[in-house]
Amino acid sequence: MNRRLLTLAASAMLIATACSGSTSTTAPSTAATSAPSEAASTAASAAPTTAAPVTLTLWHNYGTEANASVTNALVKAYMAKNPNVTIQVVSQPADNYFALLKAAAVAQSGPDIMTMWTGLFALQNQTYLEPLDSYIPADTLKSFNGIDWCSKGLQLSQGAICVPLDMQHYNGFYNKDLFAKAGITSFPTNWADFFTALQKLKASGVIPIAYGPGGQALNAGFYPYYDLSYMMMYLSVGDWQKLYSGQIPWTDPAIVAQLQQWAKIKSEGYTNTDVLNGDSVGMFEAGKAAMVMEGSWDFQEFSQKLGNSVGVFIPPFNTQQVKGVVEFPGDGFGITSYSQHKAAAAAFLAWMATPEAQQIIATGGLIPVVAGTPATNPLANAMLDYAANQGYTRYPMIDNVIQPEVQDVATKLLNGVFNGTTSAQDATKAMTDALNALPADRRGSTYTAPAAGG
Numbered sequence: 001m002n003r004r005l006l007t008l009a010a011s012a013m014l015i016a017t018a019c020s021g022s023t024s025t026t027a028p029s030t031a032a033t034s035a036p037s038e039a040a041s042t043a044a045s046a047a048p049t050t051a052a053p054v055t056l057t058l059w060h061n062y063g064t065e066a067n068a069s070v071t072n073a074l075v076k077a078y079m080a081k082n083p084n085v086t087i088q089v090v091s092q093p094a095d096n097y098f099a100l101l102k103a104a105a106v107a108q109s110g111p112d113i114m115t116m117w118t119g120l121f122a123l124q125n126q127t128y129l130e131p132l133d134s135y136i137p138a139d140t141l142k143s144f145n146g147i148d149w150c151s152k153g154l155q156l157s158q159g160a161i162c163v164p165l166d167m168q169h170y171n172g173f174y175n176k177d178l179f180a181k182a183g184i185t186s187f188p189t190n191w192a193d194f195f196t197a198l199q200k201l202k203a204s205g206v207i208p209i210a211y212g213p214g215g216q217a218l219n220a221g222f223y224p225y226y227d228l229s230y231m232m233m234y235l236s237v238g239d240w241q242k243l244y245s246g247q248i249p250w251t252d253p254a255i256v257a258q259l260q261q262w263a264k265i266k267s268e269g270y271t272n273t274d275v276l277n278g279d280s281v282g283m284f285e286a287g288k289a290a291m292v293m294e295g296s297w298d299f300q301e302f303s304q305k306l307g308n309s310v311g312v313f314i315p316p317f318n319t320q321q322v323k324g325v326v327e328f329p330g331d332g333f334g335i336t337s338y339s340q341h342k343a344a345a346a347a348f349l350a351w352m353a354t355p356e357a358q359q360i361i362a363t364g365g366l367i368p369v370v371a372g373t374p375a376t377n378p379l380a381n382a383m384l385d386y387a388a389n390q391g392y393t394r395y396p397m398i399d400n401v402i403q404p405e406v407q408d409v410a411t412k413l414l415n416g417v418f419n420g421t422t423s424a425q426d427a428t429k430a431m432t433d434a435l436n437a438l439p440a441d442r443r444g445s446t447y448t449a450p451a452a453g454g
Contacts, residue, residue: 051084052084053084053085053086054084054085054086054341054344055085055086055087055088055341056085056086056087056088056111056112056113056341056344056345056348057087057088057090057110057111057112057113058071058075058087058088058089058090058111058112058113058114058333059090059092059097059100059101059110059111059113059114059115060089060090060091060092060114060115061091061092061093061094061097061115062091062094062115062297063091063094065297065298065301066297066298066299066300066301066364066365066366067165067297067331067366068091069300069364070165070166070360070361070364070365070366071089071115071165072089073360073363073364074352074357074360074361075087075089077356077357077360078348078351081351082347085344085347085348087113090111097115098121098125101114101125101128102125102128104336105127105128105337105338108338110336110338111336111339112335112336112339112340112341112342112344112345113333113334113335113336113345113348113349114333114334114336115165115331115332115333116129116150116161116162116331116332116333116334117330117331117400118149118150118162118164118329118330118331118332118400119149119154119328119396119397119400119401120400120401120402120403120404120447121400121404122149122150122151122161122162122334123152123154123447124404126152126161127337128336128337128338129161129162129334129335129336129337130161130334130335130336130337130339130342131152131159131160131161132159132160132161132162132163132334132335132346132349133159133160135335135342135343135346135347135350136160136163136346136349136350137350140350140353141156141160141163142156143353143370143371144163144164144329144332144353144369144370145164145167145329145369145370145371146164146167146328146329146369147160147163147164149164149328149329149400150162150163150164150329150334154447161334162332162333162334163332163333163334163349163352163353164329164331164332165329165331165332165333165352165361165366165369166296166329166330166331166361166366166367166368166369167296167327167328167329167366167367167368167369167384168296168297168326168327168328168329168330168331168367168397169295169296169312169325169326169327169328169367169383170225170226170229170230170295170326170397171293171294171295171296171312171313171314171315171325171326171383172209172291172292172293172294172312172313172314172315173284173291173292173293173294173298173302173310173311173313173379174187174290174291174310174311174312174313175284175287175289175290175291175306175309175310175311176308176309176310176311177287177309178201178204178206178287178290179197179201179290181204182197182200182203182204182206182290183204184197184200184201187313187316188316189316189321190316190319190320190321191316191318191319192319193316194316195264195268198265198268198270199270201270201290201291202269202270206287206288206289206290207270207271207272207283207289207290208265208270208271208289208290208291209265209270209271209289209290209291209292209293210271210272210278210280210281210283210284210288210289210291210292211266211271211272211275211278211280211292211293211418212272212274212275212276212277212278212279212280212281212283213276213277213280214280214281214292214293214294221275221276221277221415221419222275222276222280222293222415222418223411224410224411224415224418225397225398225399225407225410225411226293226294226295226315227262227293227315227317227418228410228414229326229395229396229397229398229399230314230317230318230322230324230326231255231258231259231262231317231318232255232258232398233317233318233322233324233395234258234318234319234322235248237324237393237394237395237396240395240396240398240401241401241445241447243398243402244401244402244403244443244447245443245444245445246432246435246436246443247445249428249432250428250429250431250432250435251425251428251429251432252428255428256424256425256428258317258318259414259417259424259427259428260424261317262317262417262418263417263418263420263424265418266418266419266420267420272289275415275418275419276415276419280292280293280294281294281298281301284302285301285302285305285306291313293315296366296380296383297366299365299366299377299379299380300364300365300366300377301365302379303365303377303378303379310379311379311382312379312382312383314386314392323386323390323391323393324392324393324394324395325383325386325387325392325393325394325395326394326395326396326397327383327384327386327387327394327395328394328395328396328397328400329369330397330400333352335349353370355372355373358370358372358373359373361373362374362375362376362377363376365377365380366380367380367384401447403434403435403442403443405434405435405437405438406431406434406435408434409430409431409433409434410427410431413426413427413430413431414427
């Protein structure tokens with residue numbers, strides 16, 4: 001789903017292959033802007049508006065998580081300010097959301113506005129995403145932190161095709177009371193200490209860490225990229241591009257060893273037996289499980305359900321402590337290229353940059369992407385503190401920067417690795433095979449988008 005900042009080495013370059021060619025770009029900047037933007041306060045008046053009554057349709061795949069609540073709140077506030085505009089919000093199933101979008105694009109029967117994941121997801125779907133530059137002022141687009149990840153070529157200068165909704169994290173959540181009961185006074189920072197903590201938690205009578213589809217229910221099992229993103233942090237941010245190119249193959253012994261270590265969480269009895277269908281969120285909220293892997297979309301719900309008992313953690317999925325954190329503008333909204341109301345839809349996206357809209361995002365427990373509006377949720381601020389004040393390196397969500405074809409294979413097989421039904425060797429070989437089957441220009445030293453219609 002949303003997911004939902006990549007500080008690639010300065011030499012790393014990114015390419016988007018549009019319908020008629022490709023353009024190289026430098027990697028997007030990942031540092032959050034700190035000064036308020038004048039564009040943010042003037043976006044609503046600068047954006048195109050319409051006086052005639054218009055009805056727009058907005059699709060999202062947020063389920064019931066905080067992003068859904070925030071989307072509804074944004075729509076309600078915008079319609080109150082613009083009584084001539086009606087926005088009908090449609091919640092689509094998360095597990096086949098992108099397939100529904102593509103089918104609707106072929107039939108030109110889909111929404112005017114839709115949730116769009118950023119990075120290579122946006123590039124993969126750019127053939128039916130309307131370029132926004134002719135509708136939204138440049139200064140307004142620039143005010144969105146992470147707008148490069150919503151642009152062709154992953155650089156705003158090539159044209160924005162969506163705008164970010166919020167800054168997101170992949171992270172773990174833990175129950176402080178259950179940790180204290182088990183005698184754990186500090187959170188582990190490597191595999192060895194993590195397994196020691198798991199043993200103590202199990203001995204205290206709780207499930208150490210719960211797995212399942214979670215609040216997003218993005219696929220039949222749990223979403224493996226929360227964990228994989230942190231397992232791959234044994235590599236530098238810049239070296240993640242080598243996973244894309246194949247210079248570091250997925251069958252690398254170091255990757256296989258990481259997956260084998262991860263699989264021990266279940267094989268040694270430290271999670272629920274049904275990791276593919278377990279109610280991981282329910283177990284965690286009920287105090288039956290001490291930890292769960294999710295993301296920033298759960299800040300608000302977990303805060304409301306568990307209060308001061310809930311904390312956030314960086315998954316210690318490496319042999320030595322790695323000071324990295326997933327912090328990335330994982331998703332936002334785009335406009336369909338076949339919409340009959342593009343200007344009216346763009347006016348809503350432009351309004352999202354205003355202080356009023358950003359405050360709605362913050363109040364809903366998400367992390368605003370326009371400077372000048374701070375996050376209000378304590379869990380959000382705790383996660384932001386890792387990179388802002390503790391010297392952690394920002395990483396992207398790994399599923400946003402590997403080829404969709406490889407990601408599809410990994411989504412199915414990594415669940416099996418954890419569940420003990422697929423070997424790490426077989427899963428990584430299938431990922432490598434999927435990579436090698438792609439055209440050479442999509443597994444090179446630069447990122448590329450699939451060909452038109454791909």
